[in-house]
Amino acid sequence: MAFEYEKYIRKGTLPHIWCPGCGHGIVMKSLLRAIDGLKLDKNDIAVVSGIGCASRLPGYLDMNTLHTTHGRALAFATGIRLSNPKLKVIVVSGDGDAAAIGGNHFIHAARRNIEITLLVFNNSIYGMTGGQVAPTTPLGAIATTMPYGNIDPPFDIVKLAEGAGATFVARTTSYHTAQTEQLIKQAIMHKGFSVIDIIDACPVQFGRRNKPKEAPDMMQIQKDNSMPIQLAQKKTPEEIAGKIITGVFVKKDLPSYMDTYYTTIIPKAQAK
Amino acid sequence: MEKKALLISGNEACVEGALYAGIQFYAGYPITPSSEIPEGLARKLPKYGGVMIQMEDEIAAMAATIGASLTGKKAMTATSGPGFSLKQENLGFASFNEVPCVIVNVMRGGPSTGAPTGPSQGDVMQARWGTHGDHPIVALAPNSIPEIFTETVRGFNITEKFRIPVILLLDEIIAHMRERIIFPEKGELEVVDRLKPTVPPDQYKPFDVTNSPLPLVPPMAAYGSGYRFHVTGLNHRTDGFPTNNGDLIEKEMHRIMDKVDLYKKDIFKTETYMLDDAEVAIVAYGSSSRAAKYAVNALREQGIKAGMLRYITIWPFDEAAIEKLAQKVKFIVVPELNFGQLILEVERAAKGKTRVYGVNRVNIEIIHPHEIIEKVKELFHGI
Ligand SMILES: Cc1ncc(C[n+]2csc(CCOP(=O)(O)OP(=O)(O)O)c2C)c(N)n1
Ligand code: SF4
Ligand SMILES: [Mg+2]
Numbered sequence: 001m002a003f004e005y006e007k008y009i010r011k012g013t014l015p016h017i018w019c020p021g022c023g024h025g026i027v028m029k030s031l032l033r034a035i036d037g038l039k040l041d042k043n044d045i046a047v048v049s050g051i052g053c054a055s056r057l058p059g060y061l062d063m064n065t066l067h068t069t070h071g072r073a074l075a076f077a078t079g080i081r082l083s084n085p086k087l088k089v090i091v092v093s094g095d096g097d098a099a100a101i102g103g104n105h106f107i108h109a110a111r112r113n114i115e116i117t118l119l120v121f122n123n124s125i126y127g128m129t130g131g132q133v134a135p136t137t138p139l140g141a142i143a144t145t146m147p148y149g150n151i152d153p154p155f156d157i158v159k160l161a162e163g164a165g166a167t168f169v170a171r172t173t174s175y176h177t178a179q180t181e182q183l184i185k186q187a188i189m190h191k192g193f194s195v196i197d198i199i200d201a202c203p204v205q206f207g208r209r210n211k212p213k214e215a216p217d218m219m220q221i222q223k224d225n226s227m228p229i230q231l232a233q234k235k236t237p238e239e240i241a242g243k244i245i246t247g248v249f250v251k252k253d254l255p256s257y258m259d260t261y262y263t264t265i266i267p268k269a270q271a272k
Numbered sequence: 273m274e275k276k277a278l279l280i281s282g283n284e285a286c287v288e289g290a291l292y293a294g295i296q297f298y299a300g301y302p303i304t305p306s307s308e309i310p311e312g313l314a315r316k317l318p319k320y321g322g323v324m325i326q327m328e329d330e331i332a333a334m335a336a337t338i339g340a341s342l343t344g345k346k347a348m349t350a351t352s353g354p355g356f357s358l359k360q361e362n363l364g365f366a367s368f369n370e371v372p373c374v375i376v377n378v379m380r381g382g383p384s385t386g387a388p389t390g391p392s393q394g395d396v397m398q399a400r401w402g403t404h405g406d407h408p409i410v411a412l413a414p415n416s417i418p419e420i421f422t423e424t425v426r427g428f429n430i431t432e433k434f435r436i437p438v439i440l441l442l443d444e445i446i447a448h449m450r451e452r453i454i455f456p457e458k459g460e461l462e463v464v465d466r467l468k469p470t471v472p473p474d475q476y477k478p479f480d481v482t483n484s485p486l487p488l489v490p491p492m493a494a495y496g497s498g499y500r501f502h503v504t505g506l507n508h509r510t511d512g513f514p515t516n517n518g519d520l521i522e523k524e525m526h527r528i529m530d531k532v533d534l535y536k537k538d539i540f541k542t543e544t545y546m547l548d549d550a551e552v553a554i555v556a557y558g559s560s561s562r563a564a565k566y567a568v569n570a571l572r573e574q575g576i577k578a579g580m581l582r583y584i585t586i587w588p589f590d591e592a593a594i595e596k597l598a599q600k601v602k603f604i605v606v607p608e609l610n611f612g613q614l615i616l617e618v619e620r621a622a623k624g625k626t627r628v629y630g631v632n633r634v635n636i637e638i639i640h641p642h643e644i645i646e647k648v649k650e651l652f653h654g655i
Pocket of ligand 2: 021123202
């Protein structure tokens, strides 16, 4: 039986704003399949975003949705999560949203290990504002604000999350829809801060100035260039250079912020 | 039962007022001279099952406060100048989306890092216009420790009832000063909760006011309550979804601005002192109004009939009170710990019917009564 996306899409909100060939919509489908697979109640999910093309996603979902300010989604989400522990909170962020203007909130949410899932729609560019350089743009790539080739070294979102203390960290691509779905499921059920770096494609703002240009070719690269982490671990650094390593990088069971607040701070304060 | 009198600081009174009003969530970032507020709430809020979190910066603190309020909780954040500047973008989000919240700004000397422990009233205009775009806002400026308590409660009531963010403008003097206070009993002061929707979830539109018992104020559902709705900082329709339709945008903009106008009588609060027969008026607010009151008494002893109009609600600004005053006094003096901010409103409202003079200080010292007295005498005898 075909998957019923309508169950989760808000009536009257489609068509979406994304360009033909944009990877964001594909990832949205994986998200919905993951939510469906977990049999979560729509009333118990909050989807929060910042600003950017990716961040328009929550508006399409028939859930508790919040489209905030550029980079700040995790901070809004922290308030939601702490004040209604029943809600599963998913943050949808572009790479610029999460790693540039929102970088501070990113590392602190990770350090705090707060029970939020962050999905980074990583298309290596500022899509919405017209192809300016992002903190994820590869060196040498052309962006409207790096017309002679990017000299600003990129972040590795996985390493950043891991270094900051996130307890679930994974990477996948918009091509790998089944893997994306599975990883999102794990991330949502993880107790603590979970991050998935989703390598995504912006044919309109990244593709047009770089190679490959077309959406299908960008997908092909995601497919051909990826390597599961289990395999990558057996290879030499030279062999994995330039590869998109996918899979789960970190999975740790450590005290999480909200849980600890409710199970230790409140009882301690009330005992006094 | 005899009530216990306590000697506490303004910041402590703010904590107690917030608890009295039923605060459930606080997010903040430490900054002098406001830090006793998060410290107090860190100790006390969890006793009531509430959440206090120290965020990574003031931007995050404002954001978390809004997030908590959207789940139906009474929420507050506190800061001072530099932090107040950082909060502005998200404060605009709260204002545009009518998210109830209280923002305490304990004013200190500015601009920039300025004087962390020095008093100022330099953020009066920032409180009104700090975030970009036209937007509704309320700002309250108490002048004593008991009044910080009651105005904190009133601030929560206003924000919950009318869905307009409320800025509590304290200053370093009244925040750190200690005064006697007797806490009101539970039930003695009114405590208001926000309107909840009565329509079933499938008919709920977050910004629809057609059937609201409070005209222009949309009932507010909470995330996680079974009402699934969308909130965005983009221009939105009454169902919460973005729109580029100019007519719809204009209609919503007018509604949120008209709301302040419609309820301004409920929001305004001024106090008059010896004004009935006054020939000279002092218009003041916050800590400066304490010096002003002293000056009124001293001037009367010296034969000048002075009186004071004190603004407790600064924004929206009660123009009518000045209009009335301007008809009957020889001149108005406005003492402020800045280069003259509220005086601009006073002049505007006086419409040239009387002359308006400032007594200003920006040297991080309080305004002394004698400065006001000298100014009044000089002007009075010069006439
Ligand atoms: C405070 C602020 N600064 C700048 C912008 C302009 N802006 C909107 S989206 C965006 C970048 C979006 O890029 P990304 O987060 O990667 O999302 P994408 O559009 O690529 O999905 C910028 C800079 C803004 N909206 N707010
Ligand atoms: S500009 Fe790029 S990221 Fe934005 S919708 Fe178009 S393809 Fe997607
Ligand atoms: Mg991007």
